Amino acid sequence: xxxxxxxxxxxxxxxxxxxxxxxxxxxxxxxxxxxxxxxxxxxxxxxxxxxxxxxxxxxxxxxxxxxxxxxxxxxxxxxxxxxxxxxxxxxxxxxxxxxxxxxxxxxxxxxxxxxxxxxxxxxxxxxxxxxxxxxxxxxxxxxxxxxxxxxxxxxxxxxxxxxxxxxxxxxxxxxxxxxxxxxxxxxxxxxxxxxxxxxxxxxxxxxxxxxxxxxxxxxxxxxxxxxxxxxxxxxxxxxxxxxxxxxxxxxxxxxxxxxxxxxxxxxxxxx
Amino acid sequence: xxxxxxxxxxxxxxxxxxxxxxxxxxxxxxxxxxxxxxxxxxxxxxxxxxxxxxxxxxxxxxxxxxxxxxxxxxxxxxxxxxxxxxxxxxxxxxxxxxxxxxxxxxxxxxxxxxxxxxxxxxxxxxxxxxxxxxxxxxxxxxxxxxxxxxxxxxxxxxxxxxxxxxxxxxxxxxxxxxxxxxxxxxxxxxxxxxxxxxxxxxxxxxxxxxxxxxxxxxxxxxxxxxxxxxxxxxxxxxxxxxxxxxxxxxxxxxxxxxxxxxxxxxxxxxxxxxxxxxxxxxxxxxxxxxxxxxxxxxxxxxxxxxxxxxxxxx
Numbered sequence: 001x002x003x004x005x006x007x008x009x010x011x012x013x014x015x016x017x018x019x020x021x022x023x024x025x026x027x028x029x030x031x032x033x034x035x036x037x038x039x040x041x042x043x044x045x046x047x048x049x050x051x052x053x054x055x056x057x058x059x060x061x062x063x064x065x066x067x068x069x070x071x072x073x074x075x076x077x078x079x080x081x082x083x084x085x086x087x088x089x090x091x092x093x094x095x096x097x098x099x100x101x102x103x104x105x106x107x108x109x110x111x112x113x114x115x116x117x118x119x120x121x122x123x124x125x126x127x128x129x130x131x132x133x134x135x136x137x138x139x140x141x142x143x144x145x146x147x148x149x150x151x152x153x154x155x156x157x158x159x160x161x162x163x164x165x166x167x168x169x170x171x172x173x174x175x176x177x178x179x180x181x182x183x184x185x186x187x188x189x190x191x192x193x194x195x196x197x198x199x200x201x202x203x204x205x206x207x208x209x210x211x212x213x214x215x216x217x218x219x220x221x222x223x224x225x226x227x228x229x230x231x232x233x234x235x236x237x238x239x240x241x242x243x244x245x246x247x248x249x250x251x252x253x254x255x256x257x258x259x260x261x262x263x264x265x266x267x268x269x270x271x
Numbered sequence: 272x273x274x275x276x277x278x279x280x281x282x283x284x285x286x287x288x289x290x291x292x293x294x295x296x297x298x299x300x301x302x303x304x305x306x307x308x309x310x311x312x313x314x315x316x317x318x319x320x321x322x323x324x325x326x327x328x329x330x331x332x333x334x335x336x337x338x339x340x341x342x343x344x345x346x347x348x349x350x351x352x353x354x355x356x357x358x359x360x361x362x363x364x365x366x367x368x369x370x371x372x373x374x375x376x377x378x379x380x381x382x383x384x385x386x387x388x389x390x391x392x393x394x395x396x397x398x399x400x401x402x403x404x405x406x407x408x409x410x411x412x413x414x415x416x417x418x419x420x421x422x423x424x425x426x427x428x429x430x431x432x433x434x435x436x437x438x439x440x441x442x443x444x445x446x447x448x449x450x451x452x453x454x455x456x457x458x459x460x461x462x463x464x465x466x467x468x469x470x471x472x473x474x475x476x477x478x479x480x481x482x483x484x485x486x487x488x489x490x491x492x493x494x495x496x497x498x499x500x501x502x503x504x505x506x507x508x509x510x511x512x513x514x515x516x517x518x519x520x521x522x523x524x525x526x527x528x529x530x531x532x533x534x535x536x537x538x539x540x541x542x543x544x545x546x547x548x549x550x551x552x553x554x555x556x557x558x559x560x561x562x563x564x565x566x567x568x569x570x571x572x573x574x575x576x577x578x579x580x581x582x583x584x585x
Contacts, residue, residue: 069476074394100478107476111469114492123487124477180477 019083020045020188020218021066026080028061030073035061037242038080043188043235048210048219050233050250052226054265058242059222063190066220067103068096085187101128104181104217106191110173112165112180117157120165120176121147125183143183151179151209171202175209189213191221195228207232226266230254238262325561332555333562342559348523348539350553358556360563362523366440366533369526370515371508373444374451378504382452383497386459391485402460409453413513420446420518434530438520441529446518447511451504458503462496463489495578502575506568512537536560 021043028036035058043049051059064070065082068089082089089099101124112120121144126132132140144161148154153175157168165176174194181189191210195203203225210219211232223229229236230250237247238259246259257263336358345359389401424446425437432441466489474484490497512535520532521542540557547554 067476069472072472072475096475097478097480100476105476107469107472109469111467111473113470113473113488123474123479127477127479127483177473184478 017086018045019043020085021220022081022083023062023065024081024083026062026065026078026082028058028065028070028079029077031075035242036065039242039244041237041244041247043218043220045218046215047234048214048221048232049235049237050229051220051222051237051239052224052229052265053239053245055224057239059239060192061242062239062244063192063220063222066188066190067100067105069100069105071096097127101184102186103188103190104184104186106174106177106181106189106194108193109197110170110177112168112173112176114164114166116162117148117165117168117176118144118161121180121183124180128184147179147182148176150182150213151175152205152212153179169202170198171205174198174202174206178206178209178213187218189217189219191219193222193224195223195225203228226268238265240265322565325558325565329555329558329562331550332552332559336552336555337559346523346525348534350543350547350556356552358552358559360536360560362525363534363536363539363560365525366519366523367509367515367535367537369440369529369533370443370447370519370535371505373440373529374447374508375501375505377445377448378452378455379501381448382455382500382504383459385452385456386463386500387485389456390460390463391481391489405453405456409457411450413450413511414517416446416450417514417517420514424518428530432530436520436530436532438518439530439532440519440526442520443515443518443533443535444529446514447508450511450514451507454507455500455504458500459493459497462493462500465496466492495581499575499579502571502578506571506575509564509571510537510568512541516541536564540564 019042021041023039023041026036026039026041027034039058039062041062051063053059061070065078066084066089070076070078078090084099084103088094089103104124113123115123118140122132122140125143145154145158148157153172156172157163157176165173168176174197178189178194194210195206198206207228210221213219214234221233233250235248236250236253238245238253238257238261240261246253246257246262248258253262254266257266338358342358342360343364344361345357346362346365347357347359348362349355349357385401385405389398389405393401420442421438424442428434428437428439428442470488470492471484474488479487515535516538519535519538521534521538522532523534524531526533540560543553544557547557
């Protein structure tokens with residue numbers, strides 16, 4: 001359906017029916033507060049799906065269920081099912097480390113580790129590829145270069161790979177945060193408002209990059225920026241008060257929303 | 272009348288009150304400022320005063336009788352010998368260093384382990400309870416620790432290791448290590464807490480396990496603070512007096528094994544100063560030990576401080 005000359009491989013799978021993520025009756029509580037109500041949500045492979053909705057509607061929470069990073073908080077209870085590439089991630093024998101290898105995540109604020117640019121790129125790779133620390137240097141350099149090229153950062157940073165990543169500009173940091181996910185070849189990329197800490201120019205650059213990754217990765221992106229959802233996604237899902245209200249092709253949602261609440265939100269009557 | 276006034280439109284002010292009146296608030300403010308200033312610099316003045324006093328008392332000795340080579344290389348501390356008093360501090364320095372070294376071997380694993388557990392694993396009430404407990408441990412008076420060394424550890428060491436004397440480097444080292452561990456734990460935990468949570472989240476989202484997060488992200492990021500914690504522990508060990516006096520055995524000698532008695536610099540000053548004539552060579556020699564201790568602890572603390580500042584710059 002989507003042709004991309006950049007796509008290097010098809011994401012790994014079982015029986016997925018072309019779905020990257022599928023939730024069934026997903027409910028979630030933070031302590032006693034219920035943040036998600038019976039969410040049924042499908043994300044197709046190889047495209048960009050945007051999650052929109054007003055603050056506190058549960059869009060980030062939904063995103064964070066997919067790699068189970070929500071559970072860091074400790075007082076989270078989940079019910080229902082989340083399948084990633086056909087595998088239930090809430091099954092009791094799931095290893096979080098392996099899940100998170102498949103599902104990369106980009107945070108709202110760029111959060112490179114306080115180590116060199118090179119080590120940031122290799123961090124996940126060393127975690128997931130046994131013995132990779134002893135790999136020949138040239139191979140590792142190759143991985144670093146490839147990852148940085150994919151995020152259009154190579155030319156800017158190739159001469160300072162040993163510098164601390166925290167010294168980069170925010171735009172470069174966010175691109176690096178995307179780049180460091182790529183060497184372990186995740187199937188799905190989650191992006192939690194990846195541009196909200198960036199200025200308009202940087203936002204444009206990062207959006208462009210995300211668009212380039214489309215096809216190679218299945219991408220789920222949370223945004224509160226209507227314009228961004230509109231220009232940088234194939235499908236769009238609108239959430240309100242912990243419920244999924246509408247999920248359709250982006251152009252349809254912004255032109256002829258089926259739901260009155262969606263229409264109101266898109267037109268800026270609240271949010 | 273009042274109603275009429277309200278109906279009139281507001282007018283811009285054409286004159287204002289005087290603005291140079293000094294009222295009570297002004298004087299109060301100035302007074303408090305002066306008090307706070309005095310309070311603030313008094314600590315510095317007192318420390319400087321102590322330094323000047325110690326230096327002055329030791330200075331005569333340093334000028335007249337002091338022999339640098341003897342002080343640092345002779346193990347003979349015989350200040351009371353009537354025929355030929357000698358003031359070699361080597362045995363005392365070795366005593367203090369060996370006890371502090373042993374203490375650090377005991378304290379570093381305990382305190383770093385406790386800090387990692389409290390900072391990274393424990394949650395909620397466990398964490399709060401442990402923090403309070405650690406602070407309580409830090410508040411145990413050193414004479415109590417000395418007492419434990421003297422009465423409990425002494426017998427225990429003799430029994431367990433079959434050695435003639437239980438008051439030795441090992442005893443004092445363990446006691447001192449346990450004494451220093453709480454404060455080191457607190458500082459190390461602060462250092463871990465200062466590591467932004469985004470780093471942990473980033474590493475976890477990339478699939479790092481709890482331990483990988485700690486080893487590869489948190490500990491390297493907190494490295495400076497942890498080094499500072501250890502250095503402050505060393506400083507504490509160097510300066511500790513009472514527990515060391517009670518647990519080392521207090522005998523002047525270069526030790527052969529960890530089960531030999533030694534004597535610490537601090538303990539020497541504490542034990543002997545009361546029995547010397549003010550102004551005598553012996554008196555001066557003790558103050559010289561004091562100057563030496565002061566310089567060493569000052570350097571350790573300064574290093575710790577610089578190391579901590581190192582983190583903030585980055």
